Amino acid sequence: MNGTETEMAFDTMTLWIVIVGLAIGSFALRFAFIGLVGNRAMPDWLMRHLRYTAVAIIPALVAPLVIWPAPTDGAPSLIHFTAAALTFAVATMTKNVLFAMATGAGSLWGLTYLLG
Template sequence: MIDKTALWTVIIGLGLGSFFLRFVFTGLVGDKQMPAWLLRHLRYTAVAILPALVAPQVLWPSATDGQFDLPRVSAAVVTLGVGLLTKNVLAAILSGAVALYGMLYLVG
């Protein structure tokens, strides 16, 4: 087990760091107009972060100890296809979830 002091130090440190990152944008820059080049780059934040969060779970799923898993790869392909065809994030996420749980039900 981790020492309680170390655990709370990490929790408080991460909380303060997270608050500081948000405060920089909302508290210090919130009432100022941001440059166009920064706004252009911020539009791609979600597009960059979501695949980075999902890719490890598709390529090296912890549920199968890193072995290839057909349901997760199928769900990723369905999600990508629906997202490209419809340009609708919600439809892509829901179709991927349905594909994942459907394949898990079928494959086992």
């Protein structure tokens, strides 16, 4: 092992404790909304805010991949910025999520093939 590599070893018991803990936490979070509140009507103000959840999640998942792309070890990449800009432009003009995603994937693949 050279100086740039690090080795992390976990014993089996620690791994299973983490897996079970995450499973319990995930179940508890879902149960809080579905099991405890699922059969009640939500207030209008809450439903209005929940409509924007999906719109906020996709950019939150994509932004780190554009700003710190893994293929360049976190260095800014013109290819990733361009693909993101094209995707945003198509989404804004067409209001079609699937077409925007296909444009983003195609432009990223095409630009990587041509420039990368």
